[in-house]
Amino acid sequence: xxxxxxxxxxxxxxxxxxxxxxxxxxxxxxxxxxxxxxxxxxxxxxxxxxxxxxxxxxxxxxxxxxxxxxxxxxxxxxxxxxxxxxxxxxxxxxxxxxxxxxxxxxxxxxxxxxxxxxxxxxxxxxxxxxxxxxxxxxxxxxxxxxxxxxxxxxxxxxxxxxxxxxxxxxxxxxxxxxxxxxxxxxxxxxxxxxxxxxxxxxxxxxxxxxxxxxxxxxxxxxxxxxxxxxxxxxxxxxxxxxxxxxxxxxxxxxxxxxxxxxxxxxxxxxxxxxxxxxxxxxxxxxxxxxxxxxxx
Numbered sequence: 001x002x003x004x005x006x007x008x009x010x011x012x013x014x015x016x017x018x019x020x021x022x023x024x025x026x027x028x029x030x031x032x033x034x035x036x037x038x039x040x041x042x043x044x045x046x047x048x049x050x051x052x053x054x055x056x057x058x059x060x061x062x063x064x065x066x067x068x069x070x071x072x073x074x075x076x077x078x079x080x081x082x083x084x085x086x087x088x089x090x091x092x093x094x095x096x097x098x099x100x101x102x103x104x105x106x107x108x109x110x111x112x113x114x115x116x117x118x119x120x121x122x123x124x125x126x127x128x129x130x131x132x133x134x135x136x137x138x139x140x141x142x143x144x145x146x147x148x149x150x151x152x153x154x155x156x157x158x159x160x161x162x163x164x165x166x167x168x169x170x171x172x173x174x175x176x177x178x179x180x181x182x183x184x185x186x187x188x189x190x191x192x193x194x195x196x197x198x199x200x201x202x203x204x205x206x207x208x209x210x211x212x213x214x215x216x217x218x219x220x221x222x223x224x225x226x227x228x229x230x231x232x233x234x235x236x237x238x239x240x241x242x243x244x245x246x247x248x249x250x251x252x253x254x255x256x257x258x259x260x261x262x263x264x265x266x267x268x269x270x271x272x273x274x275x276x277x278x279x280x281x282x283x284x285x286x287x288x289x290x291x292x293x294x295x296x
Contacts, residue, residue: 002247009209013236013243017058019065023203023232025196028059031187035063035160038185039071039126042154044147045182047132047161049168050189053233056162059189060128063160067126072118074127080134083142087111090127090146094118112149115156125157132163137176144179191230197221200232201239216242219256227263238262 003011012021022028031048038046050056057077064073074093081089087107091098094114098107118125127143129135135143149156161167165188171180192200201216201224216224220242228234239254241262246254 002243003208005247006215006243006252007210007212008205011240012204012208012210013240015233015236017055017061019058019062021204021207022058022062023200025192025200027190027192028055031059031189032063032066034185034187035059036066039063039067039124039158039160041185042124043158043184044155045144045159045161045179045184047163047167047171047183047186048189049163049165049186051191051231052164053231054189054191055232056189057130060130060160060162064126064128070122070124072123072125074125075130076127077130078134079129079132079139080136081139082136083139086135086139086142093127094125111146112156115149119151119154119156124154126160127157128160128162130162132161133165133167133170134163135161135170137170137173140170140176140179144176144182147182192225192232192235193230194225197225197230197235200235214253216254216259217256220254220259223256223259223263227259234266237266241265 076089091111096110096114146157228238242254242258245258245261
């Protein structure tokens with residue numbers, strides 16, 4: 001691997017959410033601040049949305065790691081579950097021991113008792129649901145009913161929904177309008193700006209142990225932004241591949257061509273927005289070939 005070649009302790013652009021690499025861009029820091037303020041205010045529902053690859057899972061993990069000892073967190077990464085299974089997953093996260101054949105009444109009673117006990121100990125319970133756009137509507141309604149549990153001063157359970165923009169469409173359904181009305185804090189994660197990207201690259205390289213000068217040339221950074229659109233996951237994929245290409249060439253700096261080659265090798269990079277231009281180019285090429293053939 002290229003780490004020793006560039007003087008790195010570890011790979012700087014992995015796609016696994018690692019909170020040590022969390023980058024406080026204006027978007028991510030505002031989102032984190034929103035989460036922390038909402039959690040401390042005891043709001044029932046909080047919502048974070050963002051396109052694929054904008055860092056929602058990393059933000060979720062950073063948020064949970066930042067919360068103090070007054071919070072007990074439950075995390076469900078794949079909430080595509082029917083209501084009873086979702087409740088069982090919550091019970092498991094809260095370390096509730098249940099009988100094998102527990103019925104729905106006893107399940108809810110056990111969850112309520114656990115939440116009350118934690119509240120009496122001065123703990124706030126917060127459930128984070130990743131990929132929340134996949135939650136079935138009936139399960140969303142079950143979550144709403146859980147947030148009805150409260151003391152005289154605050155909710156017994158707070159819920160944070162992390163999801164793609166499709167989550168907004170689900171919440172707009174008339175059947176769960178009561179849940180949508182309870183979301184008092186929300187934030188939409190956007191891509192990195194061109195300036196943010198420079199700092200993002202430098203930040204991840206520094207965390208990975210890089211102590212040299214500029215590793216990505218300025219033309220490489222411009223190409224990286226153009227190819228990724230500032231989406232952090234795509235930036236990581238392209239930067240990792242470009243580093244591998246530069247290492248393979250024995251170079252000490254990533255070039256624009258390295259990034260361009262990495263982009264061509266990446267299926268998730270968007271194709272041209274105007275496909276008819278590509279088709280026109282093919283027709284013009286074919287027409288030129290026909291003209292040459294007829295003239296010979």
